[in-house]
Amino acid sequence: MNGRGAAEAIDRRLRSERILQAEGVPFLAALPVIETAAEALKRSxxxxxxxxxxxxxxxxxxxxxxxxxxxxxxxxxxxxxxxxxxxxxxxxxxxxxxxxxxxxxxxxxxxxxxxxxxxxxxxxxxxxxxxxxxxxxxxxxxxxxxxxxxxSELRPIADILDQADLIYRYHWAVRNALARGQQIPAALDPGVTEERHHALNWLIGYQDQAWHHVTTDT
Incomplete structure (x- = not known):
């Protein structure tokens, strides 16, 4: 990832974290950035x-x-x-x-x-x-x-990546709460979060995985 790509990815993560903070959703600052527009798959x-x-x-x-x-x-x-x-x-x-x-x-x-x-x-x-x-x-x-x-009018890849980054961090919060036996924050729904993460990871071509093999790593 070059300097411009790194800046794009970090900026996207910071925007996501501001949204989470406003909603009272905990986040892990050390959670990595996701793909950039140059790296993501451009589906038709x-x-x-x-x-x-x-x-x-x-x-x-x-x-x-x-x-x-x-x-x-x-x-x-x-x-x-x-x-x-x-x-x-x-x-x-x-x-x-x-x-x-x-x-x-x-x-x-x-x-x-x-x-x-x-x-x-x-x-x-x-x-x-x-x-x-x-x-x-x-x-x-x-x-x-x-x-x-x-x-249909496919949204720009930057908009799709914004949502992919955000759902990645929502999903971490859900899994973290479940692992600790705590109440899931901000009324997030685990099933909705999982399915959205699946679809968004497919959209950006996460690890080149086919639809039925898409993983939702956090």
Whole structure:
């Protein structure tokens, strides 16, 4: 990381820490900086849009979308080539376990983060409340795949990195509290925080990990 990159990364960390401080969220000053704009992966709008549709689709299946509708949407949105093997197996499973249903339903929070990156959601805010599942689902239901891609407007990588840095520090605070048996600060929700961190790490290409193998290290 050159001097300019280091300055960018440190400035981003300091901005995150000011937000956390204002919200009463503890932070670890020694926590490293994250990637810079020069280092981060620049995903295309189409790639992010297709991933968002896949995540919305599997989350809806997790929540109980009927099998007939699952088959219909799989065809009409032409998502089969874009689903991960794990997602496709879940989608094709006629009687998935309750555990799998719950895990995929949580993906709504990752989808919300991707919808923010595409401009459908105005702001993310603190990861303390569940997303608006109805609104998230409607962004897909009201559009074809091509319309969804066309209506997307990918945010600048600097904005995505700002959120990736911030969620990294939120997640540290959540895990630190859980490890110490303390109350989680500022009403942060562990599940929302985890899913947002997952989506943001994928967006910036953290360690070149594929969607289903993304880690949320803190």
């Amino acid at each position: 709008k189409e790639e992010v849009a297709l991933r968002t549709l896949c995540v919305l689709f599997v989350a809806a299946k997790g929540e109980g979308l009927g099998e007939d509708l699952v088959e219909q949407l799989l065809g009409s949105y032409e998502l089969r080539p874009h689903l991960t093997p794990v997602e496709l197996a879940f989608v094709l499973d006629k009687s998935p376990s309750q555990h799998d249903r719950i895990q995929f339903t949580w993906r709504h929070e990752a989808a919300w983060t991707l919808l923010w990156a595409l401009g459908f959601v105005a702001q993310l805010g603190k990861p303390a409340q569940f997303c608006d599942v109805g609104f998230a689902a409607s962004t897909m239901a009201e559009r074809t795949t091509s319309q969804f891609i066309e209506d």
